[in-house]
Structure formats: structure tokens, C-alpha cells
Amino acid sequence: MANYYQDNSDLQFHFKNRDLSRVISLVEDDFAERNEYAHAPKDQEDALDNYERVLAVVGEISADFVAPRAREVDLTGAQFTDGEVAYPEGLQEAVKRINQADLAGFILKRKYGGLNMPTTVFSAAIELFARADASLPLIVSLQALAATVEKFGSDEQKERILPRFASGEMIGSMALTEPDAGSDLQSIMLKASEQSDGTWQLNGVKRFITSGCEQLSLVMARSEEGSKGGRGISLFIYERDQGMRIRRIENKLGIKGSPTCELQFTDAKAELLGKRKMGLVKYTMHLMNSARLAIAAQAVGIAEGAYQEANSYAKDRRQFKRSIQDIPLVYEMLTNMRVSIDAARSMLYETSSIVDIKEGIENSIELHPERRADLKSDLSRYSKYASLFTPLIKRFAADMANQVCYDAIQVHGGVGFTKEFDAERHYRDVRITSIYEGTSQLQVVGAIGGVVGGVVFDRLDDYENENDFSEVKALHESAQELRACLKAAVSHVKEKADPEFQEYHSERLVDIATDTLLAYLFCIDALKSDLKKKVGHLFITAALTRAKSNVDFIKTDDISMMEFHAEILGQVEI
């Protein structure tokens, strides 16, 4: 039987070698539920064992059940007839299979019928599903929506809604984007008006809503009349009724199994989630950060699928009387694909663990208020790390996966451009990962504060303090060189004290920061694996060249791009 977890030694590496002890203690609240639920782990070892068992089930479903249906899902696509949406049959069957395996409430608490899995395991599950079919994780990852209700909803809302998510009876959608408000969510206009009975009415249009046809939507709306900006926005729970009409679904390049809906709300009855005016600044940010991590996992999964297919094709394909895998220009492409997937995976699970620790500390403080003083500084530290790492990995994984899928077609040559192989599907499916849940450019905007503000250096200090790198001396020295590049670039930009200059170089700064963090993560992984020493060497050597070139450019103070672009783009008279 094929199994996408058991055939993936790199993914297993992270579960066998990463120290998840703090994540487990926090997520399990020191195993407080061990006597209450038969399937709750008894100790650390039991929890890890449980995670691997669940991932083996997900790996088997992905390889044996989901993957064989993926082509048909892509060809049929979601359909829109008479105002209603139908998912492709293969996707419906996949969701049913997941529900039968009791995987619908992956990250929800046991008291609501969930599995209480950490985000780290959830990311792995999404990666595995995405390798099989990129449309499926969009449905699975919308569990993040239930987690937002779990975190910010009232007890009544949680008890009413969460068990339906955990049983698989309910899927949800996240309705943020509008025709005139995409990256700039502060400018949304969909109106929420409070009614005398305390409920709300929604009026307006949402666009590009994944699974917007589902029973429940979290809808972001302007609740404060006449307000502008983020503070006038609240988040609402909307259960589907006559008040919402699906106007159409998008005809897309990829992820065709996933319906992307345009929704018209007309006096649609909704209820407030959490507090008024906190919709964007708190709840949606939480929801989007979870979703961003899920997209990073989706990107890694698609890239893994593309790489596996390309590598096995290259092994068998012969040209010039030898396997194309032995031709330098081909094996370099394939090896770079493998190296960059390993890099992304390393940061994906690092970020997932950081998020688990941050969420776990918040949960612990809620359950045990007496621990607040002890945990306060750790919470602040991990919150900053989560805010930095989430946009970094979303951007790195998505852009990496796009390159991998591009190269996968190249390795196949002409057949890669046809439907004989999955390479063309991966190439179409992966494109969206750099766009939704905030484009790669918006991830730069989200990360730059943590890069310039020093959060990245705090994390690098942790890595230095927590590890003895003497066994991987050469790698470590190169990682330190990268850190020096980052420091030089950040100092140079800060000395200018010019926000425009900083914005102009923000992508370069974020690139160097990402490469530096990845270099350290490779050093840590290399302490446990000889193969990682080699993979890390290839990554860090290339990263250092990129970083030096970026620093050199930043230091030239050349701002020709800022000066010339308007004329070149025809925005000013020549």
C-alpha cells in the first residue's frame, strides 16, 4: 500500500528528531485528560506515537484514496448550476473518507469531539493531502475557522458550532475579500447593522470566497457606521439561509476542485463573534495567520508531489544513451528542488512549533491564571516569533513551490506540457499559493518589522545558545557569515532613517533574513543527520552568494529604480 507519510523520510525526520516536548506538554496541558478520554495520550512518548500513527493514516488515505481521484477532480472541477455549487465527486468522496477516519476535528479540543492535535501535526496532514490533491487541503484547512470560534466565541457558540465541525457535518468559509478590498482589508465595505434583538444584518458583496457555498461563514464586515480603517470592522458568524446568494464561481487556472464563490448578502442574519471592532485587528489576524501556515504546508505538499514525479521520470528517461538524471543540468535542477523543499519543510515545522507554543501558553494562562506572571515574557517572545515566522514561511514555501513546479515541467521536457503527467496540474495548482491569504509582497510587508526591529536576531541568539555547533563547524561559520550580512544590511538601511528607502529594500532584507534563519535550521538538522550536512551545505553556499550580492546592492545606495520607474512605466511625460 502506498503511504505518503511512510515514503517521506524528510517529513518523518522532523517528527523523529524535532524536540516537541514543550509543544506536547502545552497542548496536552500536562496530560490532564489522560483519564478522561481513552484516546488522550498518557505521556510524551504516547503523544508522539499517536501523532505518527495519525500521520500514517493520513499518508495512506492521501496516497491510496485521494491521489487516484485528483486528475478527475481537476478535469471536472467544481460546478455551479441554478445558484448552487457541486464539488467534484472525487473530492466529496475524499472528504467522506476523512470524516470516516475521524479526522474532521483535527485541531479542536476533545470536549467538542476533536483530536486536540497540535498545529505541527496539522501542518503535516495538510502537506500530505496537498501532495495528493491541492484542492483538498482547502477544505481540511478551513478547520482553522472552527479554531477561531473555539478561541474567541462564547460558550454557547462553541457548544453549538464546534461539535458539528468535529464530526465533519459542517465545513466553513472565511469571507474577507471584496471586489475593491483584497490586500487592503481595512477598506472593506460590507455593512453590518445591529438589530433591536441583538442580532446583526449583513449587506454587501464578498468575492473569491473558498467554499463560500458552505453552511457557515466567518464574515468580516464594517459594523461602525461612517468608520474608515480597521477599527470599524467586526467579525460575524453567518449560518447559511435565504439572506445569502451565490452569484457565481470563478473559472480558475488551478485548484479547480475548490469552488471560489462570489457572495451577495442581503439582510442576512448574523451574530457577532467576540467583541465589536476587534474583527480585523485581532480575530481575522488570528484566522489569517493559521490559514497562512496552512498555505505554506499546502505549497510544500504540492512541491513534494511535483519533485517525486520529476525525479522518477528522470531516472527512467534516457537521452544521449544515458539517464537524464546523470546529466549535470538536469541533476542540478532536481537536487535544487530537493534542497529547497527540505529548507521549506524545516521552517514550516519550526514555525508550526512556535505557533503551538504561543497558542499553548495562551491556553495555559486561561486554564491556570496563577501561571500568568511566569509565562508572560515567554508569551511575548513566542508571539513575536510567530508574527515573524508566519509571513516568512508563507512567502518562502509558496515561491519555492512555484519554482519547483516550474522545474518539474522542465525535467519532463515536452510531456511535462501535456496532461500525460501531473506536472502541468501541479504547475497550475501551485500558482495560487503566492497569492491568496496575502500575496508574497504582503508577506514582506508583514515580516519587515520583525527583521528591522531585531526579532530575527533574538531567534538566532536562541539557536546559538541552545546548540553546540562544533560538530558542524564549517556550516555554522557560513551561517554566521549570513548573519553578518543580515546585520550589515539592516544597519545600513536603519542608518538612512528613510521609510521609502527601507520599503524599497524590504524584499531584499526579508530574503537575507529568511536565508539566515534557514541556514541555522540546517545547522541544527545537520547535528542529527549526515545527509542534512550535505543538503545544508548546498543550501547555505547558494544562500551566502545571494546574501552577499543583496548586501552589496543595498550598500551602493543606488535608487535608480525609485527614480526611473514612473518614466519607464509611462506614468510621466517623456
Ligand SMILES: Cc1cc2nc3c(=O)[nH]c(=O)nc-3n(C[C@H](O)[C@H](O)[C@H](O)COP(=O)(O)OP(=O)(O)OC[C@H]3O[C@@H](n4cnc5c(N)ncnc54)[C@H](O)[C@@H]3O)c2cc1C
Ligand atoms: C482561488 C482563490 C481563493 C481565495 N480564497 C479566499 C477566501 O477563502 N477568503 C477570502 O477572503 N479571500 C480569498 N481569496 C482572495 C485573496 O486572498 C486575494 O485575492 C489576495 O489577498 C490578493 O488580493 P487582490 O486579489 O485584491 O489583489 P490586490 O490587493 O489588488 O493586489 C494586486 C497586486 O498588488 C500588490 N500589492 C497590493 N498592495 C501591496 C502593498 N501594500 N505592498 C506591496 N504590494 C502590494 C499585490 O502583491 C499584487 O501583486 C481567494 C483568491 C483566490 C484567487
